[in-house]
Amino acid sequence: MLLSATLSEQTGGSVTPVLSVENLTTSFRVNGEWKSVVRNMNFSIAPRETVAIVGESGSGKSVTSLSIMRLLPKASSKIEGKITLGGKELLSLPEEQMRRVRGNDVSMIFQEPMTSLNPIFPIGKQIAEALTVHQDISAADAKAEVIRLLEKVRIPNAKGRFDEYPHQFSGGMRQRVMIAMALASKPKLLIADEPTTALDVTIQGQILDLIKVLQEEEGMSVLFITHDMGVVAEIADRTIVMFRGEQVETGATDDIFHRGQHPYTRALLSAVPKLGSMKGFDLPQRFPIIDVKTGEAKPVEAAVDTVDKSLTPILDVKDLTTRFDIRSGLLGRKSGAVHAVEKVNFQLFAGETLSLVGESGCGKSTTGRSVTRLIEPTSGEVTLDGYNVMSLDRPTLRTMRRSVQMVFQDPFASLNPRMSVGSAVMEPFIEHNLGSRRDARDKAADLLTKVGLSPDMMGRYPHEFSGGQRQRIAIARALMLDPKVIVADEAVSALDVSIKAQVCNLLLDLQQSLNLAYLFISHDMAVVERVSHRVAVMYLGEIVEIGPRVAVFDNPHHPYTKKLMAAVPVPDPSRRNIKRNLATDEIKSPVRPADYVPPVRQYREVSPGHLVQVA
Template sequence: MTNAPVLSVRNLTTSFRTGDGWKTVVRNISFDVNAGETVAIVGESGSGKSVTSLSIMRLLAQGSSRIEGEVLLNGQNILALSEKEMRGVRGNDVAMIFQEPMTSLNPIFTIGRQISEVLIRHKGMTQTEARAETVRLLEKVRIPNASSRFDEYPHQFSGGMRQRVMIAMALASKPKLLIADEPTTALDVTIQGQILDLIKILQEEEGMSVLFITHDMGVVAEIADRTIVMFRGDQVEAGATEDIFLRGQHPYTRALLSAVPKLGSMEGRQRPTRFPIVDVKTGEAAEPIELSDTVGKGKTPLLAVKNLITRFPVRSGLFSRQTGAVHAVENVSFDLFKGETLSLVGESGCGKSTTGRSIMRLIEPTSGEVSLDGYDVMRLDQVGLRNMRKSVQMIFQDPFSSLNPRMSVGSAIAEPFIKHKLGTAKQAKEKTADLLEKVGLSADMADRYPHEFSGGQRQRIAIARALSLDPKVIVADESVSALDVSIKAQVCNLLLDLQQNLDIAFLFISHDMAVVERVSHRVAVMYLGEIVEIGPRASVFGNPQHPYTKKLISAVPVPDPARRGVRRGISNDELKSPVRGMDYQPPVREYREVSEGHLVQLG
């Protein structure tokens, strides 16, 4: 590795124009990225890490932003270049991958055309040459049947495959520097593992430098040589990744590290345990508290699901005849007891969210039995469903889209209480104030609107609203997956505290295995609509039996810099399609009991 930096940033300061003048959001950032090196910028939403990367690429709106300092790329100050000269730099010398590939790819052009365009524009290739090189690039990023997929559109690719297309496009001009802005955040854990491995392999093959932007300390540990920690626009700590992890000095660095759920940290603990949150100002950590056992074992389950099947028709042809079905949930059975957390885990498309919605009949199941708090859910009419939903509430992934932007949060929390005629307007107001306090907010926030809160605060409001009917079961559908790591830890602790105090049962739907290990009593692993393994959390994580469970666990990034050279060797296969023909008969599944309550699907 040479000492000459490919990228040298000096006193980078970025400001945005507001009604009151210029507001500085990134202050005096300085760092180098050497040849073949990976430098990570880590921090939570609002820390300024993405603004830093966009400033380096000069992708901020010119009239409303101001960039000061120096950005030297191969010794040339790119902040002094004209926009025309800068267009020659982007894609040629430095390329960028964004968080959400679907918004970066043009939906009306084939992916082959979009990659070829880079080669024709920057390399002066002919159409034929560009096509051949594009196919080679798609093969390089491990896209199966690359030549046949050249003419396909972005919507025909999965999220992981779209991100590979973006990497292929970024590599087209053989840039010296790749800026990756949260490239794995929106992906499932196994797909994230594939993309991280791919970036490492391509970096070695191409001798490329990488500036990796993320909030996930597990990812940082696995990929970065050096790490820069950002907090509210300032660079608070920088150094070798190993030093940052083992000897982090700044309280915020220690707070970030403490909030990362570490797979295997629950060994020896039988029950869910609170995250040991570190105070950002002092750097002092709270002791992780194990919950007392409130689970009603041996009693009647609050929720009993038996042979649940949910299928969606697939129609085609001139008369839209049904030609097949999406087997979203296939013969799923489980029980959930009072005060228990059962986690449904698996990748996107495995049927876990459809299971949660089918139980509440937000989606109509095809068949099966669902008993909830004494209700036979499948036979209820609209009035019966309304009454049943007092007992079961749902928390969704994105609180902003589940809260009415025109309704104050106090009104949103009180609405279910009033609609179900559980008390007067005065009682609803008192209940709302109490619930806001319960979820760690203050009662005087009731008059504010959703846009005035952060993501974590909005999720707390969604939880308060779910609690307004005193439910016995809460279906938490990816309720923490969109949150920053420390906010995620706080919300998980809140859910655990509420369970302890109110004896609520949670059906916790997630793809984050490290969080699941911390909050669950039992775990059910779903694959292609079926439960392939179910059992006590300690048994499933300590002795996984099904190949898919092992694959999920092995893909979780571990916040340990010693693993930086590790390749997981994860298969590049995509999750198989759950679409089946009209004549398809699902096989009869058999389960083997590994230990008490721990069942694994055979075959």
């Protein structure tokens, strides 16, 4: 009843849905017992309609999509309810018929295209296989159709790239290849499972535009799965909010955003960083945190300015250059170099956050690793807390690193799975001989409390924590040596929106109480706007614009800065039909010939401290 009423309201009459899901319940066998992870899902998708399922990790979004595709392991999963696609009841279909439905009537795009593409086959051959499996088509006709599909998804020089391999494509272009493969058999329904989460903001904008255009051209329906409310606002006609395996709210996207009833819906919306929300604020501001049970906002303390620029900068970088040699030929002679970082200059003061922003490959992370000498720079000067970093020998470098610590994007990869979190947090203190094990344990317990965890968690292991908790553990470990600078390399990029808000607030709290300086590396412009004092925009290894956050965001001058900002999804459903028309060119290569001499760059000051590279 609920299902037919929803569809009737949406379409204004009786329209046969492309997909209808009734009382979908999916369970997994755990320790011999069935545990339901998705319960009583009911929704439908009309022709040409886009429905978004939104929720945080663990809410059941992806399990719902895999249940529709029947891609869950038979031995350990159980799918109940009714799923109808184009008049076919999917749960009762024999596997052979279901295999024909996949790719023919319904296709799926996954979050990480590199794990979905076979690295040993050219992309043209992989897309052609999707055609030949489902259609009676010759090899020549299949190739012609593949080239047409590659052109349709806006891959430049499609004919020339037919025989290239996945590793020769950027992340955004690999995702385009996956979309081309999904469209090969003209499916009635496209399921997109977090297809833009791992992408840079400009590439994400291009993919969203592309899905809108292809939907208009092909007339297909889309089930879009994400935790990004900004993406939902721009692409979805209707939205389903999931929380702990259940559908807690469903409705038109405009209603969900402006008249959301469930506390969790309001919590998700309040945690979304919005570009432009910092107008009128000179200092970084904490994110509002909503109590999921009540939907009420918790009070947020005002920021306090702890930056004193009359003092010597804690980090001073001059003409930092990092290049990686490319060798070829039988003798391995140098044939070129990757100019990863090229004559970068900036200063960082105690209590200040300087954000480095730009797309993947622009040199942000290499800059962060170069100032700590985790990567050896080619040339330049780096002064950190009084140390001339470039001239340090191994023992002194080890001492210097007590002043600067790194927090990486993936805390699970940076924590030893065999080591309890207590041991992991204590380890730097013990390795640097700063006190006894009792001192280390006391300090670790104090820091875990500071980052919002309990000291009695010290005996647990990394796999027993959520992603947000693991990131808090990584921050506690970084603080064990009382550093003055923390390099946060995409430290919140992989987190759900509400967890991201909590971790950003934690970083601001720690900065205020410990007077920490942050080199904050990110491609998320909305988060950068919220947490930064100053911003440096990087492109092809160079800083093209740098200045106070207010100046850069309110008055961007460089074309690349404007492009980054134009690509940010805005959580406003009124923008759903807007297309950004972003260029589909890949970021240019930083590879240069061995004899290349970089041009001398000039900068003009457009306002106090706001410098822009002159073209």
